[in-house]
Amino acid sequence: MSTPAEEAKPLAKKKKKVPFDYSPYIRGGKLPHIWCPGCGHGIVLKSLLRAVHASGTSQNDVAMVSGIGCSSRTPGYVDFNTLHTLHGRAITYATGLKMANPKLKVLVITGDGDALAIGGNHFIHACRRNLDLTILVYNNFTYGMTSGQTSPTTTQGKISTTGRHGNIDPPFDTCTLAKAAGATYVARGTAYHFQELEKIIFDAFMHKGTSVVDIIDACPTYYGKYNKYASATDMMEQLEKDGTVSVKQAEKLTPEELEGKLLRGVLHRSERPEYSEEYGKLVTSLQSKK
Amino acid sequence: MAVVEKEKRIFRIEIDPRLCKACVICVDFCPTDVLMINGNTVAVKNLDACNGCQLCDNRCPDFAIQVFEE
Numbered sequence: 236m237s238t239p240a241e242e243a244k245p246l247a248k249k250k251k252k253v254p255f256d257y258s259p260y261i262r263g264g265k266l267p268h269i270w271c272p273g274c275g276h277g278i279v280l281k282s283l284l285r286a287v288h289a290s291g292t293s294q295n296d297v298a299m300v301s302g303i304g305c306s307s308r309t310p311g312y313v314d315f316n317t318l319h320t321l322h323g324r325a326i327t328y329a330t331g332l333k334m335a336n337p338k339l340k341v342l343v344i345t346g347d348g349d350a351l352a353i354g355g356n357h358f359i360h361a362c363r364r365n366l367d368l369t370i371l372v373y374n375n376f377t378y379g380m381t382s383g384q385t386s387p388t389t390t391q392g393k394i395s396t397t398g399r400h401g402n403i404d405p406p407f408d409t410c411t412l413a414k415a416a417g418a419t420y421v422a423r424g425t426a427y428h429f430q431e432l433e434k435i436i437f438d439a440f441m442h443k444g445t446s447v448v449d450i451i452d453a454c455p456t457y458y459g460k461y462n463k464y465a466s467a468t469d470m471m472e473q474l475e476k477d478g479t480v481s482v483k484q485a486e487k488l489t490p491e492e493l494e495g496k497l498l499r500g501v502l503h504r505s506e507r508p509e510y511s512e513e514y515g516k517l518v519t520s521l522q523s524k525k
Numbered sequence: 526m527a528v529v530e531k532e533k534r535i536f537r538i539e540i541d542p543r544l545c546k547a548c549v550i551c552v553d554f555c556p557t558d559v560l561m562i563n564g565n566t567v568a569v570k571n572l573d574a575c576n577g578c579q580l581c582d583n584r585c586p587d588f589a590i591q592v593f594e595e
C-alpha cells in the first residue's frame with residue numbers, strides 16, 4: 236500500500252532550478268576581484284562559499300586567515316571575520332586566533348608558495364599539533380603574484396620565471412607531507428571538479444583537528460603562458476581533469492597508468508586529540524590546583 | 526499511440542558585464558553551445574539550447590553568470 240506522500244508525488248511540480256546566491260557572503264562593492272581572466276582562485280572560492288553555507292555555520296563564527304599571494308587575497312572579498320597577514324605566516328596567526336577563541340571555525344587560505352616554501356615550517360608543525368584548522372592550499376604550481384617563479388609544487392620539467400630551462404627540483408606532494416606531519420584529514424580536489432571540491436571542503440571544515448586540502452587550480456597568466464597551455468580551459472582539462480585520478484579510479488589502474496597523476500579525494504583520515512581542547516584541559520587542571 | 530510531449534523547460538541567463546572577464550571558460554564547457562564571446566563579455570547566442578545544467582555558473586571564476594529557470 237502506498238503512503239499518502241507517495242501518492243502525492245506525481246502531482247508535485249518538479250522544483251525549479253535556482254542558482255546559488257553568493258551575495259550574502261561577498262563584501263558589498265568588492266567585486267570584480269583582482270584575479271586575472273580564467274584564474275582558478277575564483278572557482279575555488281565559490282566551492283568554498285557553498286561548503287560553508289551547507290555547514291550552516293554563522294558568518295560571525297567563521298574566521299578566514301591568509302598569507303600573501305594571489306590566493307591570499309581571498310579574505311578581502313568575503314564577509315567573514317578576516318585576517319590578511321604576512322607571507323608564509325597565515326598558519327601562525329590562525330593558531331593564535333584559534334587558541335584565543337576556540338569556538339571560531341578557522342579557515343586558512345594559502346598558496347603553494349605561501350604554505351610550502353616560506354611557510355613550510357609552520358605548515359608541518361600545525362599538522363603535528365592537530366590544531367583544529369582547515370588549511371586550504373590553492374595549488375597552481377607557481378608563485379602567481381610575483382609573476383610565475385618555481386614553487387615547491389612545480390612539476391619537474393615545467394618552465395617558470397626562475398626556471399627558464401625546465402624545473403629540475405622534485406616537487407612536494409602537499410598531501411603526503413601533511414599526512415606524514417600528522418594532519419588528521421587530508422584530501423585533494425580541483426577547481427574543475429567543483430562539486431566534489433565543495434563536498435571535500437565541507438568535510439574538512441566539519442572535521443575536528445588539522446585538515447589540509449590540496450586544491451589544484453590554474454594560473455593561466457604565468458604557469459599557463461610559460462608552459463604553452465592554450466587557455467584557462469585547456470589548463471583545467473590537462474592539469475585538473477586528466478592530471479588527477481580519484482582514489483576509486485586509481486584502484487583499477489596499474490602503477491604505470493598512475494605515473495604523473497595526482498590522487499583526488501580523501502587520502503587520509505584519523506582521530507587524535509585536538510590541540511586547543513588539550514590546552515583547555517591543561518588550563519583547567521592547573522586552575523583547580525590553585 | 527499517444528505522444529507525450531516533455532514539458533519544455535525555459536531558462537533565463539543573467540550575465541553581469543561589469544564582472545565578466547571574457548575568460549571563455551563558460552563558453553568552452555557549455556555542453557550545448559549556448560554562449561559566445563562578444564567583445565569584452567560573454568553573450569547568449571542560443572538560449573533555446575540551454576538545459577539549465579549551471580556548469581557555466583559553477584566554473585565561472587568571476588561571479589558573472591547565473592542561470593534561472595522560468
Ligand SMILES: Cc1ncc(C[n+]2csc(CCOP(=O)(O)OP(=O)(O)O)c2C)c(N)n1
Nearest residue numbers: 303304305306322346347348349378379380
Ligand atoms: C617575506 C616575503 N617574501 C617574499 C614576498 C614576495 N611574494 C609575494 S606573494 C609570493 C608568492 C605567492 O605564491 P603563492 O603562495 O603560491 O600564491 P599565488 O600567488 O600563486 O596564489 C611571494 C614570493 C613577500 N611578499 N614577503
Ligand code: SF4
Nearest residue numbers: 270271274305379454
Ligand atoms: S597571476 Fe596567476 S594566480 Fe595570480 S591572479 Fe593571475 S592567474 Fe591567478
Ligand code: SF4
Nearest residue numbers: 555575576578579581
Ligand atoms: S546552464 Fe548549462 S546549458 Fe545553459 S548556458 Fe550554462 S552551461 Fe550552457
Ligand code: SF4
Nearest residue numbers: 545546548549551585
Ligand atoms: S566564465 Fe565567467 S568571466 Fe569567464 S567568460 Fe564566462 S561569464 Fe565571463
